[in-house]
Amino acid sequence: MYKSLPVWITGLSMLAAMPAWAQEKKELTFDQIFTRPVSITEPLPVVRGWADKDHYIEFRNGQALSVDVKTGKTSPYTPPPATGATVNVKGNDVYVQYPDGTEVRVTSDDAVEKNPTLSPDEKYVAFTRNNNLFAVEVATKKEIQYTTDGSDVIYNGWASWVYYEEILGRPSRYRAFWWSPDSKKIAFMRFDDSKVPVFPIYSEAGQHGFLENTRYPKAGDTNPEVKLAVVPVTGGKITWADFNEKDDQYFGQPFWSPDGSALWAQWMPREQNNLIIYAIDPQTGAKKALYDEKQKTWIDWFADIYFLQGNKGFIVKSDISGWDHLYLHNMDGSLKQQLTSGNWRVREVLLIDEKKQAVYFTARKEATTRFDLYKADLKGGQPQRLSFSEFSHDVKLSPGGDYFITTYSNLNTPPRMALLNEKGKVIRELGNARGANFDSYKLAPTELKTYTTRDGLTLPLTIIWPLNMEPGKKYPVLVSIYGGPDAGTVYDTWRGQLPAQWYAKEGLIQVAIDNRAGGHLGKAGMNYIHRQLGKYEIEDYMDAAKWLGTQPGVDASRMGITGGSFGGYMTCMALTYGASVFTHGIANFSVTDWQLYDSHYTERFMDLPKDNVEGYKVTSVLTHAKQYKGLLRIVHGTMDDNVHLQNTIQLVNLFEDQGKHFELMLYPGERHGWGGAKGAHSRNETYRFVYANLLLKPLPKFFQGTN
Template identity: 60%
Template sequence: MRKNLLLAASIVVACSSNVSFAQKKTFSFNDVFKPGANLNITKPLPDISKWIDNEHYLETKREDGKTTQYSVDAKTGKAVVFTGQLKPAQPIVPMIGVEGAVNMTASPDGKFFAYTKNNNLYTLEIATHKETQLTNDGSDNILNGYASWVYYEEILGRASHYKAFWWSDDSKHLAFMRFDQSMVPVFPIYVADGQHGYLENQRYPKAGDKNPEVKVGIVDVASAKVSWADFNDKDDQYFGTPMWAPDNTLWVQWMNRDQNNLKIYSVGFDGAKKQVYNEEQKTWIVLDEDDRFQFINSGKQFILKSDKSGWKQLYLYDADGTFVNAITQGDFTVTDVSFVDEKNNAVYFKARKENSARFDLYKAPLNGKGITRLTFGEYTHDAINVSPDGKYFITTYSNLNTPPTMALVDNKGKVIRELGDSKGANFESYALPKTELVRVKSDDGLFDLPVTITYPINFDPSKKYPVLVSIYGGPDAGTVYDRWKPIGGVNQWWAQEGLVQVAFDNRSSGHFGKNGMNYIYRQLGKYEIGDFMTCGRWLKKQPWMDNKKLCTTGGSFGGYMTCMALTYGADVFDFGIAQASVTDWQLYDTHYTERFMDTPKDNPDGYKSTAVVTSANKYKGLLRIVHGTTDDNVHMQNSIQLINKLEDLKKDFEFMLYPNERHGIGSNVAAKRIHNAVESYKFYYKNLLNKPMPEDFWK
């Protein structure tokens, strides 16, 4: 009954739009694919970057070719030209050229640079240009301050650019990681250039393989003495990104190989360690959690973020690790801390509480005695900028059918005034597709799976439409949110061409907290594709869908889901384009894979049942497999093994290969990116729209 009501509501919305669409403009090919002209459909929101003080924020305006900064009074809105100086977070230091230096990073006091060179760690005194070598054993396999691949990709993050060293706040010490990757298997990546080609040999630990051995060092910059933290580097373990505490001890996150036990240690300059936190879970704990803990009250306490309850919440601890109280509790997800008001013992944080597809700002006392929602309406509040004393905040909010708006709000939740609306003068002049968010009950009845549907322009519910589904599906990586999507892109084009565009999320996507994610433990992919099949079957029951034209597309984990859709889920899905796909979890890296699956030795049945080749005999429809030959993240080995199996089974499929392309095809060569996109468009025209692709795409 509930599903029928939702469908009826969507049809009414769509039908009521048909009359107005008839009088509105559509986008030309050049408007979408060769943008240049300003259609004035949307306009930029105010450029408000930071707060000057408790009562004034800084706004930058570009007028008559000039850029001017204004100080705006939060209470009155009065703006005057800003002539003061904003104190930088740390001194601005001119870069000094050092041959071979990597990740040159200035110390907080601006007196030194730290960097790696030939896999050793160095400092350079800026005033004298004196270079000091801090380690001496760097080699191809011994990396000091430069991350081994699995740490770069899965723990420290791509934004680190392989940097694995960290200045103390007083600039007197450097923490760093030393990696010995000699025991990590080498994966050869073939590059076909030139007459003979060559191999890139990458130290890449696949599930069950040896990981690099890691030591955590602390350097006294003045003496260049290195002290090693009191860990046994021969243990099977991981270290998260360390953090300097206000008392200049180094807080180190340690985790076992099974990734179900997290410990946080305070490490002194001599390397001695003291445990301050210990957490265990039956499934897994994410080591690379953003801002897991935040020091407050001059380092006497810290706020910890954890999903140990089944939902990510905030907890208060004393600096010695003594638990004080839970700050937040409930079946909702806290995403990040925006501001801590130490004077009034309150914390401001973002959470997905009112609706799992939306983000709001809340305030809670540190003693955990209740929370207050500060944002408003049925919107996603994405960008939050809190004043230094917490008296005001600036929010940018939207939903699927409301473009972003910016407002100033006080700490009671009262809107002081609107600061900007992104609707342009011609917003109402163009036919824009309507999008709605519905919920589909999972087959086991436990979850209301979120689905967004973008209807074609001039949608007619009496007609039959093909459906294109964009899939990712990875753990805690949902794609369905109630927020505005930019106008004028390829989504607009498909809406004009008659494609229904859909996204859906499964139980492990983050909408249902860690409780939802725990279902996938030791069977990564099973429940995810099962939930997607449920959504696919629901779509095929809709009277407006052509039930022989359900197409999925995705990359990386989304590529894996697409491959599973055309094999395991072949009775539901008809077409798919899978890019840079994992096809067997034995072929992916240790840290990511084992978090969810354990090792192949410990969980052979789980690895077998979730491999695409296991279900390849069910394959039907049409799958296009796309991969870059030098993908160093998801190796092309994954696609090759699937192709081999499909060939042995005499299955019809398509394959598109991109020479010398990495995980993101076209990230370095624009021509490859364009070719990949246009070939995908051609696939949709041929198999979903059943008409020739416009020649303009090839021009």
């Protein structure tokens, strides 16, 4: 599922404690917030990475400079001579662009080549055309066609929709082929969508409209049949990996071993509770299991496998213990060393330095709402924290790991930038966003708080309080959420966005809440939601909102909530299942019943509908429609190819049959979210809703689109 950011406020961080003289500061005006936004912070240095292990690259006045980490002295930075060619598409033709500016056109037909990708040795360009896999030799322009059976339901090297959306990811642009590191082979997936149900998406455009048909497997539907293959770059025999394509299974992103001797394939059964990495022999297709992980709930695909040099082993990040940690394996798959452990989560591996026998990574160890940089020994032991203090750190590590640059902040501290060595010692401060302009304005107080769930879990939330709260007066609340598994939004970081200041000035309490599956409690917290996706989450939001309702100045009779995608689902649940707590909501492009969403995402958490009838029932908004009260605005794009408009139509149908009052806003031709004129319209209509139903006053006339 596309992880849409909360619709209202993607960042809630503002100044928490105001000194006594703060009353003398200026309040931001509407013009300064919306029309000609004023910058309340100073820009930080623009650091774009590292020139080498002792020099980082900074841009000043449009010039690239190389900065010496020890002395701070600068010199003009000249990038090393480009050695790599690139691929460009002009019209329907593919060109190879060389560093000296010359280019070679390698295709010259009217057909469309998709995802042209250079081989590592730059001698070939592979691509798909009409759902078949091809390559062309750059020097001779000789075209090689590897497959011939491509059709409207057979795709070679081009992903089926559910793989594009949920497994390979949208950045893949549907590409499902991979060059070997020695450029001698291409691995690819072959998809057969012939048994996958067709979902029609209607467009109203023109006189007659049209249907856009997508092979979209919903929960419990037949999935595409998938085969994994390797073919020599020069063409010839295709070697099919030793799997039965008729099995109900999934394949994840494959990885070539560093020497190209084997293709490492990620495999799961449809239940998604067993992840096996197989080494595939490119010559025979024979497979050998190297890694085998089982969990009672579900397992996520590995985004990366970190290979050590010289076939000395590989590192994976697994949450099998209930928390994300690093495990070092020998190349035969046997476990050599668990590198990290404890009730905290590794986020990302930045560097493996085998000379130092160290791995550098970021993690949420000191607090679940902050990120820090750590160094751990490849032989195990306690990791060393390299970043500092009660800040969240965004790190750029030098190539050798001897230095790093961190941009750090917390909820109440605008970003600062510093250069440190690997011992965590600050070499020098590079920038501070808190300048004189920042201190000129009175900003709304913000707090990072915790709430307790009905079963005793402690989870975080942030609150932006109204700018000028009056004792004894009650203020409405707007909760902005996403809420999907491992997609938390509550962090102790500075995100100071100006629109939040306007709503605070107008008297709106703005809140972000994370539930137990949001990541703060690791996989252990996510496991609660297995087979009942949405139930615990909405109950957590209800518990947080009930706690909010007991706080001074909070009007529990005006408790609004909004979100998009999974956040839209949560909003719909809040006004039905949670209608005793939430009074108003704006639900954008929402799932309303998990049987209507795609197979891979839904079944990961819910299992198949036939095996979990009660779970699908209790988590459906449709089940709880009779409990609806308050006011819900339902918003959807008519051509949403991710969360289909069908979800909204089925809920609307129930509400109408039950005589419920609600609001509906459609955006014709729009997909899973919208921008441009539709985006402006959506924002303005949201303002109207908040003013009319939460703030209980007219929308100010100086908002764009009002008269």
